[in-house]
Amino acid sequence: MSDPAVTPVQPTFDQFGLAAEILKAIAEQGYTTPTPIQAQAIPVVLSGRDVMGAAQTGTGKTASFSLPIIQRLLPQASTSASPARHPVRALILTPTRELADQVAANVQSYAKHTPLRSAVVFGGVDMNPQSAELRRGVEILIATPGRLLDHVQQKTANLGQVQILVLDEADRMLDMGFLPDLQRILNLLPKERQTLLFSATFSGEIKKLASTYLRNPQTIEVARSNSTAANVTQIVYEVAEGDKQGAVVKLIRERGLKQVIVFCNSKIGAGRLARQLERDGVVASAIHGDKSQLERMQALDAFKRGEIEALVATDVAARGLDIVELPAVINFDLPFNAEDYVHRIGRTGRAGASGDALSLCSPNERKQLAEIEKLIKKPLEVERLVVDAPVRHQREERERGGRRERDDRRRSGTFERGAHHRHAPVDDFFFKPYEPSPAAIKREEAPNPEPVGKPASKQPLAALLGGFGMPRKTTSS
DNA sequence: AAAAAAC
Incomplete structure (x- = not known):
């Protein structure tokens, strides 16, 4: 399906019209060439269109939405210290806490030369430092759904001015039963906004979610889903x-x-x-x-x-x-x-x-x-x-x-x-015959020797060679 | 079947 002719000139990050502060941060990270998903997604996100993205992790997905989001928020960025001047304008939701933390670290590094502030909130840790940071004002918020709703209830997070929403690993979030939480969050957001949905697969549920909450999305797909990297x-x-x-x-x-x-x-x-x-x-x-x-x-x-x-x-x-x-x-x-x-x-x-x-x-x-x-x-x-x-x-x-x-x-x-x-293992035939190496013999003499099991000779050779051909005695229903 | 996520 892939077209070998579509690998033309080496693209660079300069071609997207990103601000100098962003390009500087990219260069400092040591990145020079956008990955395929970045090359595809950055212009679309910059244009303000909704995106339905299929991309494996490790493809540079985070930068593909973070960089253009920062660019889009930049003209409105305020250097004012007043929290009121820093409402949440971009919200990034992830399924796991570790992923939230990691996305936040990336966003932070890409935005470090800009006045934009970012923060991350997730469960399992003290809410108070998060609340304090939110009260100081952040434009870009990265969160797991549960803790975000907690903050909304505590009135430490106001989502009324979100312009860009990212659902990262959306399929995973649905798998984990986050749909009700997602719906509650989505209902708190302005209808007029840009929504970016990233998912490893486009299952029926994902499509349904997309058709409900995305508007005329551009589909971006790098590397066929469910494929494994050649390297x-x-x-x-x-x-x-x-x-x-x-x-x-x-x-x-x-x-x-x-x-x-x-x-x-x-x-x-x-x-x-x-x-x-x-x-x-x-x-x-x-x-x-x-x-x-x-x-x-x-x-x-x-x-x-x-x-x-x-x-x-x-x-x-x-x-x-x-x-x-x-x-x-x-x-x-x-x-x-x-x-x-x-x-x-x-x-x-x-x-x-x-x-x-x-x-x-x-x-x-x-x-x-x-x-x-x-x-x-x-x-x-x-x-x-x-x-x-x-x-x-x-x-x-x-x-x-x-x-x-x-x-x-x-x-x-x-x-x-x-x-x-004292019982001999029953499925030793799996890779028998057992020929103890010197190290194994030594261990057999160790204080608590293990029985080596039934002699392998009882097992048909086919079982050894075929390996997976042997039915296993079921131990339960 | 198991994992993840708010207190």
Whole structure:
């Protein structure tokens, strides 16, 4: 579908007629050439038209709306200190707090040579500093919906003069059940305004939202939706569920990964994996919705500063987060929602850099893998990954089934519970035969040896070669 | 099925 002829002269930021203060900030950020979405969106936003934008994160989407918004607000910018002279004129809504924070940092840097003021408000942190900042007056407000409505109720935010609204990651906001909040916010805004809607996909719901709240929008689409970047190498490793942790350590060590996000499907799983990685000598930290906002921000900052090797995350970090030049992401679990796969691996291979997306797939995740391949319209390369010293306790606990005590889960990861390890794992055939390496033998002699499991010879060779061909005994209905 | 987001 893409037309190779449409890559003419290198465009520059000068061509848009942006103010010198903005161009200066862009240059200071080290940007010279607009990305495709920027080249397309900036003129349209400057013209005042509504926009329906489809763009992956990592395509320069934030600048594509921030820069022209700043330009459009600039002529009205007041240097007056009076808060009344600084009503909210542009409102940017995002689904997650981290994304709000990040967009705000970008806006701040683009507007730093202008008199425009920006602020960010989101939940999980003290409202008072936010209220104080809002009272001082801001032209550009970045927010998550819930906290914004809170401020509206407290009368610290007045949306009556908003001229430009941005709905960033709109599909995500709908997924997260923000529609009622969005509707309430939209009803507070002037009808006469410019609305920019960005979404990874144009689902029926998104189209409905757009037809209700956008006026004659210009559609902008860069890179087909649901596609994955060509510069990202995707590998799927088939691995038994209980060996995933060992597999992560192995991948990090073998590939010498200094900065990697490891995605898990559950908050408990993410917390547990982070602790286990730490025990294996990987500097790791978890980020998920049960962590306090402070912990979340600290983990993210430490990761960005390179103080953490592995950031173990739920899908709170799947979208929008921009960590420069992330060399790799690992999917510890395959996401339930195939679209989330695209978002997760969008964390690597940013802005032309190459990246690796490494996914662990256990036998019971075959269906998810198939869904992903269907969505991205290409088969994924599947390799076997042999883990020398499998850590089996997790799987055993799970497969012991009903006998599990309620808080087993929380304490899993403790090796000391030897009595619980007497059952042989049932799905060892997955990557057998098991040939212990010297390191594995050493570990077998360690204080709490794991049973190695049923001899592999009992399993048909086809199971080994075919890998995913074996049906898994269902453990529940 | 799980995650996210206001107090």
